[in-house]
Amino acid sequence: MEKLIVDTSSREYPVYIGEGLLHQSADLLAPVLEGKTKALVISDSNTAPLYAETVRTALEPLLPVHLHTLPAGEQSKSLEEYEQVMTACIHAGLDRHSVILALGGGMIGDLAGFAAATYMRGISFVQVPTTLLAQDSSVGGKTGINHPLGKNLIGAFHQPEAVLYDTDTLSSLPDKEWRSGFAEMIKHAFIKDSNLLSRLRTEVQSTEDMKKESLKQFLRQSMTVKADIVKEDERETGVRAFLNYGHTLGHAMEKASGYNNLTHGEAVAAGMIFAMKLSNYLQYSNWDIAYETAWFTALGYPVEAASAFEPAALVETMKNDKKARAGELTFVLASAPERPFLAKVKERDILHLLLEMKKGGS
Ligand SMILES: NC(=O)c1ccc[n+]([C@@H]2O[C@H](COP(=O)([O-])OP(=O)(O)OC[C@H]3O[C@@H](n4cnc5c(N)ncnc54)[C@H](O)[C@@H]3O)[C@@H](O)[C@H]2O)c1
Numbered sequence: 147m148e149k150l151i152v153d154t155s156s157r158e159y160p161v162y163i164g165e166g167l168l169h170q171s172a173d174l175l176a177p178v179l180e181g182k183t184k185a186l187v188i189s190d191s192n193t194a195p196l197y198a199e200t201v202r203t204a205l206e207p208l209l210p211v212h213l214h215t216l217p218a219g220e221q222s223k224s225l226e227e228y229e230q231v232m233t234a235c236i237h238a239g240l241d242r243h244s245v246i247l248a249l250g251g252g253m254i255g256d257l258a259g260f261a262a263a264t265y266m267r268g269i270s271f272v273q274v275p276t277t278l279l280a281q282d283s284s285v286g287g288k289t290g291i292n293h294p295l296g297k298n299l300i301g302a303f304h305q306p307e308a309v310l311y312d313t314d315t316l317s318s319l320p321d322k323e324w325r326s327g328f329a330e331m332i333k334h335a336f337i338k339d340s341n342l343l344s345r346l347r348t349e350v351q352s353t354e355d356m357k358k359e360s361l362k363q364f365l366r367q368s369m370t371v372k373a374d375i376v377k378e379d380e381r382e383t384g385v386r387a388f389l390n391y392g393h394t395l396g397h398a399m400e401k402a403s404g405y406n407n408l409t410h411g412e413a414v415a416a417g418m419i420f421a422m423k424l425s426n427y428l429q430y431s432n433w434d435i436a437y438e439t440a441w442f443t444a445l446g447y448p449v450e451a452a453s454a455f456e457p458a459a460l461v462e463t464m465k466n467d468k469k470a471r472a473g474e475l476t477f478v479l480a481s482a483p484e485r486p487f488l489a490k491v492k493e494r495d496i497l498h499l500l501l502e503m504k505k506g507g508s
């Protein structure tokens with residue numbers, strides 16, 4: 147088992163990564179569950195049938211365990227489902243000394259975390275991630291739900307008390323979800339861990355390779371990057387913005403595709419290649435685009451996906467991003483691995499590159 151400690155100003159908590167951890171959850175979570183009155187496991191319709199019983203059986207000797215299941219998919223990260231979760235908390239009789247366990251991917255983690263942040267002005271919560279992407283979302287304390295007018299517009303910072311990452315749960319994860327999560331690992335490697343980046347480059351050349359034995363170490367390294375950044379900047383006033391590498395264009399593409407055809411990681415992967423192109427174009431760097439593109443393509447990422455959209459529409463969407471300031475376009479660029487920086491980029495430069503891609507010129 148791998149373990150790391152996330153140390154933020156509001157809380158210090160352990161992250162356990164390894165096989166069979168759901169079965170050991172009573173031992174690993176004992177310090178968190180001590181003195182707690184009840185637990186509510188929140189899960190979705192894909193993960194609950196696979197793993198909720200194991201968690202319940204493991205924890206029931208310690209405290210009463212309730213389960214609330216909601217439909218799988220991003221559309222459940224909604225005000226309506228949030229209300230249902232609140233109702234479930236009340237029906238289960240949760241009090242201020244109860245705990246919510248988020249058993250699922252980032253959708254469940256964000257929604258259950260927000261429920262824990264707000265129920266009775268905040269109760270304990272534990273992340274039990276079951277997707278590869280949740281290596282990113284389960285650490286750092288950002289919780290929230292979507293509004294029909296925009297993603298993640300409603301939320302709170304609320305750190306979990308522990309993260310229990312049972313890598314056995316990933317065995318049921320569809321390949322496209324592996325790729326989605328792996329893009330965030332590549333992102334962490336690019337912005338802050340060259341050693342991880344070179345290991346990923348040599349050891350992972352296909353989706354199948356993502357499932358290798360070394361995954362647990364990769365996860366620890368990747369989550370350490372996230373933890374270090376969160377420690378430095380819990381509320382995103384500075385370096386935490388580097389975690390948005392690949393996300394400016396990525397978010398715009400996700401939005402343009404109606405959050406349907408592209409997974410988050412696919413969009414971010416295409417966004418990272420675009421950030422490298424942009425950085426070269428603005429003469430900040432000398433990325434070997436052909437080499438990076440070949441690797442990303444071998445891993446199954448649609449690196450040219452942006453060319454399916456209207457460049458001007460993508461730029462408009464980027465300007466409306468909640469992270470854009472007063473319509474300015476700020477990109478995370480990198481001059482080399484581990485050298486990310488924020489750059490204000492002119493609209494016409496972005497349009498130029500997007501148009502070039504659309505013409506098949508790069
Ligand atoms: N809070 C943060 O810091 C942060 C960071 C990144 C992403 N996010 C959020 O995370 C969400 C995306 O996360 P995600 O990709 O994990 O999405 P998700 O939770 O919707 O999971 C993706 C799909 O995989 C299924 N699934 C989950 N675990 C499974 C398993 N073990 N076996 C089989 N199927 C399984 C789910 O039911 C779903 O259909 C978005 O809402 C995004 O905004 C949050």
Ligand SMILES: [Zn+2]
Pocket residue numbers: 282330393410414
């Ligand atoms: Zn992301």
